[in-house]
C-alpha cells in the first residue's frame with residue numbers, strides 16, 4: 001500500500017477516472033465505457049450506495065470499489081435469483097451488501113489495495129452478509145474473494161449480454177482482517 005490512501009470517493013464526479021481504471025484492469029471498449037457510465041450514475045442514486053477510492057499522494061485514482069444494499073427488484077438480483085434459489089441459497093439476497101465493482105489499476109495490483117478497498121467498504125456495512133459476482137474462472141479476483149471468506153453460491157450464471165459466465169459468491173460480515 002505504501003503511499004496509497006483508501007478513502008471515500010465522490011464517484012459521480014470522478015466516474016470517468018474510475019472507468020479509465022476499470023477499462024485497463026478489466027478490459028472495456030470505449031462503447032462499453034459509455035454504457036457503464038450511465039449504469040454507474042444510476043447505481044449511485046440507489047439508497048445506501050457507497051464508493052471508496054485508492055489514490056496516490058498526487059490525487060490520482062488507482063483503484064475503486066462501490067456497492068449498495070441488495071434490492072431484489074434490481075436487475076442484477078433478478079438475474080442471479082433463480083440460480084441461488086436452485087441451490088436453496090436465495091436468502092443471501094436479503095440483508096446483503098452487494099459489491100458492484102472492484103478494480104485496481106494494473107500498475108498498482110498486488111499491493112493489497114484491492115483487499116483494503118473491499119474490507120474497508122464492507123466494514124461500514126450494517127448488513128450481516130456481502131454478495132458479488134465474478135467471472136467464473138480462476139483469477140486474482142476469485143482468489144482474493146475466497147481468501148476473504150466468500151464462497152460460491154452459484155456458478156455458470158449467465159448475464160444477458162455478458163460474454164462469459166459468472167460465479168456468485170457470498171461471505172458473512174465482517175470479513176476477516
Ligand SMILES: CC(C)(COP(=O)(O)OP(=O)(O)OC[C@H]1O[C@@H](n2cnc3c(N)ncnc32)[C@H](O)[C@@H]1OP(=O)(O)O)[C@@H](O)C(=O)NCCC(=O)NCCS
Pocket residue numbers: 025026102103104105108109110111112113114115116133134135139140141142143144145147
Ligand atoms: C481483483 C483485483 C481488484 C485485486 O486487487 P489487488 O490490489 O491486485 O489485490 P491485492 O494485492 O489486495 O491481493 C489480495 C489477495 O488476492 C490474491 N491475489 C491477488 N492477485 C493475485 C494473483 N495474480 N494471483 C493469485 N492471487 C492473487 C492474493 O491471494 C492476495 O492475498 P495476500 O494479500 O494475502 O497476498 C485486481 O486484480 C483487479 O483489478 N483485477 C482486474 C479487475 C477485476 O477482475 N475486478 C474484479 C471484478 S469481479
